[in-house]
Amino acid sequence: MTSKQKMTDEDPVSEVRRIRDAHAKKFNYDLRAIFEDFRRFEMEQNLKTVTLPIKRIGQTGS
Numbered sequence: 260m261t262s263k264q265k266m267t268d269e270d271p272v273s274e275v276r277r278i279r280d281a282h283a284k285k286f287n288y289d290l291r292a293i294f295e296d297f298r299r300f301e302m303e304q305n306l307k308t309v310t311l312p313i314k315r316i317g318q319t320g321s
Contacts, residue, residue, distance in 0.1 A: 282296075
């Protein structure tokens, strides 16, 4: 996966599906390997992530 994949003029949904399939194919459609690649990519980006608490349905605001 790269953060600089070039956009084309094709239908955006088709393009996303094509890129997603190409990425999955690199890992022989192994979901664990795909997930690990996404995690590695996130770590390499060194971006700050935020984890919010779970909000239950019907929960009132603070």
